[in-house]
Each structure stands twice: as C-alpha cells, then as structure tokens.
Amino acid sequence: MIPSLSMAKGLTLSQLIEKAITNNPEIKIARKxxxxxxxxxxxxxxxFFPSINxxxxxxxxxxxxxxxxxxPPLPPTSFPLLEKHYHDFQATLTQPLFTGGYLFYNAKLKKAAETAQFYKFQDCVAKVIAEVKKDYYTLSEAKTAVKIAEDYVKAAKNHLRDAKAFxxxxxxxxxxxxxxxxxxxxALEALTKAKSFYTVALEKLKTDTGIQEENIEVDKLSYKPVNYNESELIEKAFQSNPLLMALRKMKEGANYGVKMSYSQFLPxxxxxxGYEKTDQYPGxxxxxxxxxxLVxxxxxxxxxxxxxxxxxxKENSKKxxxxxxQAKDKIKLGIIAAFSQLKSAESRIKTAQTMVEQAKELLRDSKERYKAHVGTSTEVCDAIAYYVKAEGTLNSAIADYNRSLAELEYFTGGLPASQPPIK
Known part of the structure; x- marks a missing residue:
C-alpha cells in the first residue's frame, strides 16, 4: 500500500498552483x-531632474x-595672491537642458525593459503552472495505474484460487x-512498477511546487471534449504569449538603444x-x-x-x-505538436473506451466459461491481460489529453473558449 493513497484530504490542484507560485525558485528570481x-x-x-552637489x-x-x-622712493614690496592654507566650500546645481535625446531614449529603453521583464515574469509563472498541471495529471495517471494494477492482482488471485481448486x-x-x-x-510485478511510477510522480510534483510535507489530493482524470482550430491557436499565441510580448518590448527597447547611441554625436x-565660500584670498x-x-x-x-x-x-537590435x-517558430512548433498529441489522445480515448467495454464483457464471459468447464485458463488469463491493457490505455490517453491541453494553454497564453464539438 502506498501511504499517499490512503491520506486524508490534502492539497487540490488549484492549491498546488498557489503553492508553486509562492515557492518556486524560478518565479522568485523572475520577481526579483x-x-x-x-x-x-x-x-x-x-x-531628468537637476543634480545638487x-x-x-x-x-x-x-x-x-x-x-x-x-x-620709488619706497623699497620694493610684495604680497601673496593666495593663502598657503585655506578652505573652499561650494554648492552647485546642474540641470541638463539638451542631451541630443540621450535621456529621453534612455528612459524609453528602460521602460521597454521594465515592460519586457513584466511579461517575462508572466511567462515564468505560466510555465511553472503548466509544469505543475502536467505533474498533477501524471500523478493522477500513476494513482489510477496503481488502482488498475491492484485490480489486476485481485483478478489474477481470484483466478489462481479457482484454478487451484479445479x-x-x-x-x-x-x-x-x-x-x-x-x-x-x-500482476504483482505490474503493481510494483505502478507504485514506483507513483512515487516518482509524487516527488516530481512536490519538487516543482516546493512542498514536501503536505498531503496531496489527486482526483481521477476526466475527458472533456474540446474543439479548437490549430491556425486560430497559433494566431492567438502570436498575440498573447507572454514570451513573445516580452521579446517585442525588448525589440522596441533595442531600437531606442540605437537612437540613444546616435545621440552621443550631438552637443x-x-x-x-552655485554658491561658493572661501578664505583663499589674503587680507x-x-x-x-x-x-x-551655461555649458x-x-x-x-x-x-x-x-x-x-x-x-x-545596431547588432543588438538585429539579435x-x-x-x-526563433521564439515564434518554436511556439508554432510547440502548438502543432501539442495539438497533434491532443487529437491523437482523443482518438485513443474513444478507442480505449470501446476496448474497456469489450474487455469487461470478454472477461466476464471467459470466467463463466471456465467455471462451466468449457473454457480454458489461457482464455481467462488473456481476458484479464486484455482488460488491464484496455484500462491502462484509457488511463494514459486521458492523461496525455490533459497534458496536451496544459501545453496548449501555456503556448497560447490562455486557451480561448472552446467551440462546440463537431457532430
């Protein structure tokens, strides 16, 4: 028995995301x-303001x-022009009037950099949220896999009991x-592997959320059909993806940097x-x-x-x-890949749902035939294996489907409202 599976109510997905936003080191760095x-x-x-010194x-x-x-007739006379020891106090106010645009473009550059950093922070948060969601879906998949493996052990044990009695x-x-x-x-070996998968998935989620002691509540994944258009998702990503918005602001700032460099050639x-007080003059x-x-x-x-x-x-602007x-190409590729995985997972879900129903019927029929001594043990064993495979396929397909949605949500900067499914 995995202890985490028997824990009382724990953190939900939304609470895990809140924890990650608070604890994740990448987000902390981005915030700084x-x-x-x-x-x-x-x-x-x-x-732009005057400086006082x-x-x-x-x-x-x-x-x-x-x-x-x-x-004459007086003897030659001399006197010092400066004291040998004196002090000098000076207060000056300097106000720039014209800098060739240097101060103006510098402020524009820094404002663009500030806005770019804001979007980079949003991208960091979105990336962490997507990773936490995928971790959560993987953990849910692992938990269901343990349940399937436990059912597999139970079914195999019952069949072993019947076979031994016969x-x-x-x-x-x-x-x-x-x-x-x-x-x-x-079946016992499959259960051991499933538990190992669950342990690793749990540790990955805890690491990404920055928690270690809290309980985690994992719900069984569900399949909710959506209908998105790939080209529309790409278009939305080009408009809303925080990383692209940050890079556009960086491009704007780089252009101001070019103008600022030209201002160096102007007067x-x-x-x-100012005010000055001194005792350097003798007498x-x-x-x-x-x-x-006026300088x-x-x-x-x-x-x-x-x-x-x-x-x-200029080279920085080109860079x-x-x-x-490059970022737009990567995001486009990411959306195409995630969208393809989404469609593939959706197809697998529908196939696996049919497989599960067929496997249930086959297993029930095989058990009845075996108990009636008209079927073989091989038929029952094959039926159990087929049922376990069908359940595992459905579980993995639903997890892949939800992970693909999390990927699309990250790339697009927030999924648009789903269109009605095509009938």
Missing amino acids: EEKISQYQYREAIGK LEYKKFSHSDAPEMSFSL YDEGIVARRDYLEAEVKYRE KISVIM IGEFDETFGA VQIPIFEGTQRYWRTLEA VSLTLK
Missing part, C-alpha cells in the same frame, strides 16, 4: 528581476604666488494452475548655478559669491568609442529580431 527593472526605469527618469576642500600649499611692485479436484490439468500462478506473479547643453577674510553658467559640450573625438557603441546597439523570430 522585475523589481530590478522597475528601479532601473525610475533611475532613468531621475536623470556639495563640495568642501581644505588646501595646504608649500608655496603661494606673490605679486611684487615698487613705488486442479485439486482433478478437473483441470496442472498446466492451468501453473499458468494462473504465472499470471498472478506478473549637450546644461545650466549650472579679505571669508569671501562668498553666487554664480551661474555647451561638443564632442569631437573619443577614440572611436561612440562609433563602436553605435554598431553594438533581438532574430530571437523573436
């Missing part, structure tokens, strides 16, 4: 990156310049008894206002003044740095464009 991008944008906005200096010179003069009475040959015993051993104008004590200046900076040569930065910005195209 989103915060960082917000602060970077605010920093870019702050560069306070500066204090204490000077000590080994010598000070002097001025000499003579007025053999003891001399009604059937020893071969029937041995065949029933082999089938029972196979920069700023205004400076007048403390001296203070206010001043203002125009014209870049002439910087060792080709601006040229290479411009080329770098993001290629990344966006």
